[in-house]
Amino acid sequence: MTEAATLTPIQAPAGEAIIRAEKIEKYYAQPSENRIQVISATDLEIIPGEILALLGPSGSGKSTMLRMLTGLSRPSAGQVYWHGKPIAEAQINVSIVFQSFALFPWLTVLENVEAPLQARGVPPEERRERSLRMLDTVGLDGFQAAYPKELSGGMRQRVGFARALVVEPEVLFMDEPFSALDVLTAENLRSELLELWSNKTMPTRAVFIVTHNIEEAVLLADRIIVLGRNPGHIRTDFRVQLPQPRDRKSDAFTQLVDYIYKVLTRPDVAPAEAPTQQDGRRIRDQRQMHYQMLPHARPGGVAGLLELLLDKAGRDDIYRLADDLAFEIDDLLPIVDAAQLLGFLKVEEGDAAITESGAEFANSEILRQKELFREAATTNVLLLRQIVRALESKSDHTVPEEFFLDMLDEQFSDEESLRQLETAVTWGRYAELFDFDASRRRFFLPTDEEEEATADGGDE
Amino acid sequence: MKLQHPFARSLVTVRSWPFVIDLGVAFFSLALFFGVLHIARYWLGTPSPVVPISHSPSALPLYAFYSVVRIGIAYLLSLAFAIAYGYTAAYNPRIEAWMVAVLDILQSIPVLSFLPPVVLAMVALIPGHQLGIELGVIMLIFTGQVWNLAFSFYSSLKSIPREMSEASRIYRYSAWQRFWQLEMPYAAIGLVWNSIVSVAGGWFALMLCEMFTMGDRNFQLPGLGSYIQSAADSGDVTALLSGIGVVILIVVATDQLLWRPLIAWSDKFKFEQVESADRADSPILELLRRSRLSSLPGRIWTSLEEPIYRHLARSRAAQVIRPIDDDADKSKGALFFWALAVAVLIAAAWALVQAITLLRAISFADMRHLLAGAFATFLRVNAALLISALWTIPAGVAIGFNPKLARIVQPVAQVMASVPASAFYPVLLMGLLQIGGGLGIGSILLMLLGTQWYILFNVIAGAMSIPSDLREVTRLFRFTRWQRWTKLILPGIFPYLITGMVTASGGAWNASVMAEYAHVKTGIIQTVGLGAEISSATDAGSFPIILLATILISLMVVTMNRLVWRRLYRLAETRFRLEG
Structure with missing residues (x-):
């Protein structure tokens, strides 16, 4: 083989890790002393012969973790080793299958698959031959001259797989590879991936898949790591002992899924101790800060969930709820979190139970619902309370967006601050606490005159 | 924005045409060869700032040729400059903001303000040849074309989707491969549309700067701009109108023969997941695609490219993955940056002193x-x-x-x-x-x-x-x-x-x-x-x-x-x- 990258395939003894992460952290320094911790110090190993699934809610840093393990992103602290060598100096051989496929739309299917080989200086004939063989393997024989945009989503992800596998990676990384596909296509691709893996059709020695789909993780993985958030950390790391092929309907399977739901919804245990910087200064951890993180859910979603719960006698398994709604955890958990934050709901042992105020909320008509939401929001959500107070204290009752962004900046990344405010606007508008002028980027209190004016505006 | 060409389209399907096209391409290459020869002889001749302009219509093709060559060269220079500038700005976070601000200011300066310094500099730089004066004029046209191209390329680079650049990195693309397979294709559509605006700007500038007076020196170069101006000066209405007619003819021809095929071709670089129904089409492009010679440039390109890829794959940089957050790392190239900053500062201070002494005269x-x-x-x-x-x-x-x-x-x-x-x-x-x-x-x-x-x-x-x-x-x-x-x-x-x-x-x-x-x-x-x-x-x-x-x-x-x-x-x- 003329390929430069496979010149030194270090044969690791069984059990030794291909990639080992030691105390890797990711944080963003802020102008003030604070820094925003995205992932707290984490150890992780990828060992040969296993499919490892990384599971977690949004904001737990799954993708960041993947990028640090592939060398795409440098950890803020700690080190990643590739066969015992620091990853920045090692000749590593990995591939990534992306959520958005990341195919080059101006290259044909064949050219897309050939491109990584071209980067490694493989001569044209060999390049073509290997690519065609790989396209054949993933079931794309005959599509080599097509452009990606002519293919369906599933076909496009097949090209993504062919491109990833053609370089014969030692570890195949996948970043939510099936989440942009419809349910049937995803199912189909998953089983084909398992087939390739178990038949040893691909020379890959380990697979690392990031996902927010619990069933997908249980279906595929030999080992599952569940991440918690704020900042990202490992909640649990366990082996899946079910034999392949796995049956979704079997008791062992559903129990495992239920267990993971419980882990994900169980309130975090407080951190053992506040980490300190080298110079002894304390790092402020988000868990110790006073703004709670607003879950990005809409009030309408909360109302819908509560009404559904009420139909089920006020209590149900979160796992079953997600199943009924055909929701993935990324869709459902923010709604559950929001309802919990507002005091409409309690989570116990993976079950969601409606509270008294929650039941009243679900039973009311829209205007009363808004009233209840307003009460719950002002008592439970600090940010909303502060916005209202700031608006009331100003004589003109308007405050620019930056004022609140500055407050949030202390605690969240720029992007997250924006999203926090966006959610606050949605909640505030629903509760009729305040309004937001998007073109002037200012918050303001709706006055009676203005409401009349907007009513008049329609037929001027 | 689509033109219907039922007639031309039906011609395309006739199989005997590609051969005619091949002949056409060969003929065109021959013409190009003699054109280059002619231009070279004229440029390397002794300088004559004022070339007498003939008002006869038979002189028009030659003048048109000169003007088109000037704009063409200025355009190629602008494109090269825009790509280099945009690339440097997009990948050097230290100087990025400065470079964008400079671009913003340069863009606001009218072309004619550049005229005296640029022409004097070029004439002084290359004395003894017509090339000096010509380059001065070409540089002026360049200033009318370059800024929006640079902006376009820069903003395209900045908007490349994250996963695309991650893919190019994890598969260890060299800078060369990234440029041709990711950055250029991604920027292509913006560059094509801005080229249309740029070349229009180039024509605008050309009309002004082929013939001008500066202090006691007169400049008059053979070309359409001079033709129209001198026709107007002497009140020769027929010559004036035929000059304008030729300009319009060239603009329309450029649109049909160059821009339309380019727009249709650049359609394949559209960054879309689903094929859109509304596609630009160009019969010229269809004809070219059917020509047997059309695969030649591609074949030559591939044979040139292969050794480059083989060579790059052996280099050290191609063996490891460079973390993406290193791009934003401001500490890299610190020495170079400070050297540059000092140089720029000294130059700026000198320019400021010069400017102030100049302005004192006001x-x-x-x-x-x-x-x-x-x-x-x-x-x-x-x-x-x-x-x-x-x-x-x-x-x-x-x-x-x-x-x-x-x-x-x-x-x-x-x-x-x-x-x-x-x-x-x-x-x-x-x-x-x-x-x-x-x-x-x-x-x-x-x-x-x-x-x-x-x-x-x-x-x-x-x-x-x-x-x-x-x-x-x-x-x-x-x-x-x-x-x-x-x-x-x-x-x-x-x-x-x-x-x-x-x-x-x-x-x-x-x-x-x-x-x-x-x-x-x-x-x-x-x-x-x-x-x-x-x-x-x-x-x-x-x-x-x-x-x-x-x-x-x-x-x-x-x-x-x-x-x-x-x-x-x-x-x-x-x-x-x-x-x-």
Whole structure:
């Protein structure tokens, strides 16, 4: 083989890790002393012969973790080793299958698959031959001259797989590879991936898949790591002992899924101790800060969930709820979190139970619902309370967006601050606490005159 | 924006044509060879600043050839510069903000302000050959073309989707491969559209700078610009009109033979997941694709490329993955950065001292004169914008709401926007003098000539983009005419209108230099204005006035951009965007 990258395939003894992460952290320094911790110090190993699934809610840093393990992103602290060598100096051989496929739309299917080989200086004939063989393997024989945009989503992800596998990676990384596909296509691709893996059709020695789909993780993985958030950390790391092929309907399977739901919804245990910087200064951890993180859910979603719960006698398994709604955890958990934050709901042992105020909320008509939401929001959500107070204290009752962004900046990344405010606007508008002028980027209190004016505006 | 070519299309299907095309390509290459030979002989000859211009129509092809070569070379230079500049700015976070700001300022300077320094520098650099003067003119055209190309390439690089660049990194693309397989394709569409605007700008500049006076030195190069100007000076109407005719012919031919095929070809670089139904097509491109010779460049390219890839794959950099966050790392190349910063600082300080000594020569009266001129030009530019908006909005909306009409008018408006307004100035001037109008009002007309097409073109596009269900809603609820305009049409075309106005405003400022001051048969006519100050100062070789007037213009343009256009743009992007 003329390929430069496979010149030194270090044969690791069984059990030794291909990639080992030691105390890797990711944080963003802020102008003030604070820094925003995205992932707290984490150890992780990828060992040969296993499919490892990384599971977690949004904001737990799954993708960041993947990028640090592939060398795409440098950890803020700690080190990643590739066969015992620091990853920045090692000749590593990995591939990534992306959520958005990341195919080059101006290259044909064949050219897309050939491109990584071209980067490694493989001569044209060999390049073509290997690519065609790989396209054949993933079931794309005959599509080599097509452009990606002519293919369906599933076909496009097949090209993504062919491109990833053609370089014969030692570890195949996948970043939510099936989440942009419809349910049937995803199912189909998953089983084909398992087939390739178990038949040893691909020379890959380990697979690392990031996902927010619990069933997908249980279906595929030999080992599952569940991440918690704020900042990202490992909640649990366990082996899946079910034999392949796995049956979704079997008791062992559903129990495992239920267990993971419980882990994900169980309130975090407080951190053992506040980490300190080298110079002894304390790092402020988000868990110790006073703004709670607003879950990005809409009030309408909360109302819908509560009404559904009420139909089920006020209590149900979160796992079953997600199943009924055909929701993935990324869709459902923010709604559950929001309802919990507002005091409409309690989570116990993976079950969601409606509270008294929650039941009243679900039973009311829209205007009363808004009233209840307003009460719950002002008592439970600090940010909303502060916005209202700031608006009331100003004589003109308007405050620019930056004022609140500055407050949030202390605690969240720029992007997250924006999203926090966006959610606050949605909640505030629903509760009729305040309004937001998007073109002037200012918050303001709706006055009676203005409401009349907007009513008049329609037929001027 | 599609033209129907049923006739040409039916020809395409005839199998015997590719051979004719092959012959055509061969013939064209031969012509090119002799062209290069001719140009080389002329350039390397002894310099003669004033080449006598013949008014005979038979001289026109040669003049057209000279002008096209000048614009072509200037365009290639601009493209290379734009790519280098955009690349450097996008990948060096330390200097990024500075480079963008410099671009912003340079863009606001009218082409003619560059004239004296650039031409003098080039003549001094290459003495003893015609090449020196020629390069001076080419550099001027370059300054009329380059800035928006650089902006376009820079912003394309900045907007490459994250996962795409991650893919190129995890598969260890070399910078070379990344450039050809990711960055260039991603930027291609923006570059093609901006090239159209740029070359139009190049023609505008060419008309001005082939023939000019600077102090006691006259320059007159063989070309279409000189032809038209000297025809106007001598009152030769036939020559004037045939000169303009040739310019229009070339612009239309460029549009059909170059831009349309390029737009159709660049369609494949569209960053879309699903194929859109609305595809640009070009019969010329179809013909070229069917030619047997068309695969030749591709084959040559591949054979050149392979050794490069093999060589790059062996390099150390190709073996490891470079973390993406290192790009934003400001500590890299610190030494180089500081060396550069010091050099730039010294140069800037020197330039400042020079500028101040120059500016000391300006008297208080001059200063007052300039400020009055600035005010007058400001009013004129905005009047021109207002007038163009006033007629193009109703006309453009009427055209845009009628798809059949729009399909015919829009390409025409696009071509009209590419025809250099400066070619028409002499004709318009003659007309103005006939009816006895002064340049004070006349210059507004002259500015209008160049600016209105951009706005019309964009308004049509805007009106076409208003979804028909929204229009049906206004009909269903019996909106009054007033309501229809204020609630639907004006908000709907707003983003497009702003885009058109921004381009037009830049063009109007640029045009002011020429519109406010003119040589005619009887002498010089001018009006109060900043543009007139620059022109007359160039004639007189008075550098302090040029410098101060240029500073004033670019100050006003940059301020207007910051205070007005950018805000309106943001408003257009947020509030008035028609989504889904």
